[in-house]
Amino acid sequence: MKMNPLYGLMAEFETTGDLLSAAQHAYSAGYRQIDAFTPFPVEGLAEAIGFHQTYVSLLCLGGGLAGCLGGFLLQYWPNVFGYPLNIGGKPYNSWPSFIPITFELTVLCAGLATVFGMLILNGLPTPYHPVFNAPRFELATNNRFFLCIKARDPMFDAQQTRQFLEGMKAHEVSEIES
């Protein structure tokens, strides 16, 4: 696979409104390999760049179910099969007393699945990423908003895309090396 020495074009904006409208324009112009970078979550931005899915909630549910089932079986098996204790003829499957641990393990496994699922789906940790080479990108964690159109987008053309971005209220448009 030939590596394009150019990663993409980065446009810097001063307000969220500018970024949102730019992202919407880019998406409706047909660009798909776009990403936006903001110092805080901006409502509507993910949809504007065409990103809808989130499997995080499914992972949370899966983790919770695993924790619940696992927690209950952890107590059920020893008390019913492994090492049952006959205490005054009381039932071996004393499920009310199994509830606290089952609940805690449900929450624990759901939480672990949510956090690690989110990190893995986001591909974090990524110590290096080409966008960090963009000039003034450290402002993405401060007070500036960035839109990036990647070079591997089928519609990408160095000249035309640059003109397209400059046409929107971008503060600065710059090239990013891979």
Added chain:
Amino acid sequence: MSPEGSENAAVVEAGPPILAPGHTYATITDKIASIVLVQKTKRGWWFGFTVSFALLMVLNLAIVYLLMVGVGIWGINIPIAWGFAIVNFVWWIGIGHAGTLISAFLLLMRQPWRQSINRFAEAMTLFAVASAGMFPMLHMGRPWLFYWLLPYPDTMGTWPQFRSPLVWDVFAVSTYATISLLFWFVGLLPDLATLRDRARRRVAQVIYGFFALGWRGSARHWHRYEMAYLLLAGLATPLVISVHTVVSFDFTIAVVPGWHSTIFPPYFVAGAIYSGFAMVLTLAILLRQFYGLEDFVTLQHLDNMAKILLATGLIVAYGYMMETFMAFYSGVPYDRYMIMNRMTGPYAPVYWTLITCNIAIPLTTLWFAKIRRNVAALFVISLIVQVGMWLERFVIVVTSLHRDFLPSSWGMYRPTNWDWATFAGSLGLFLTLFYLFIRFLPMISIFEMRGLVHEVNAKKG
């Protein structure tokens, strides 16, 4: 928005009175990040840190001596086999609950005033749980065998007693510590990225960069992040309730009069939130004073927290009333004696101090907005509530154990110096960790405050 608009000088016009006007994304980032990265460590910080560290060393000494000699160095005996260790455990865990409640529950309730207090409140939770978690291990006769409480495949072919609240505690507190840590760390990620990008020294850049995991603020990442954060909040809220319920089960499962009571779970949870918010108030007042954060932690925040204090204090007061009423209404002579003994017996001064600290003082003063918005008064009241809640745990544990069914078994509990040393030491652990936190990490959530500025501007524009 606020009916007392003229008193709160931070309000200018239509913005929420929870953020002083005139702030932009940059000023917020500057203000909070500079405390960590730019400002020289204050002399006050060094002084406080030294005192806390000294107390931590006291803890060290107390624990080493305990492990060498045994729990006889404490004042526990038969019948009072649980003393300071359990009192401190329940007190610290209770304090921790407020942080999670602020982070999780107020997020679900869409209360924007949580943004400026949730970071250090969550940190408080983590450190409180750390201080609490030692005590169940230390109070064992053979602490080096603590791992027997965990369900690991052992050579003896035995299992922990899953029907015991003490084992439930292990799972509950471990889960609580893990989820709190995850919640806190996830919340920190974007701010660690901010610090990474602003750090001037290479060491700081590398360390913050390592923990920031390469966060770059991508919209796709934010989308998943917000979903994860919301889910964690939804998980943490019932967790808070369940953890202190399980802790209360340590008492309710027993048959001792004064313990075997179904009001304990809600009463304990309300008490936990009561003492926790008192601690958050204490810390909030000190931090805003010494670090100049009045713009972010405004009088409205303190007012709101004081209202929560009032509400939970009323629930705790109801719990006391019901305990007393049911003790007489039940007709059981042991329960009646338990309550009369609390009020008139050898520990009566402790009981009445408790009533003064938890009910008489806060629940008569916090009704008035003037007091809720008076920083000095709130500081004093918050300290009084924390002392009162510690005394409450003491009264529950000790007075119920020292005189139960059989008069020939009655005894007295007198804490020894090692009891006090371990308690003071746990305070040292908490404070040391907290001082380190405020020195090296942003004590207010930067990205959430930016979001608040965004909302304020959006409402105005």
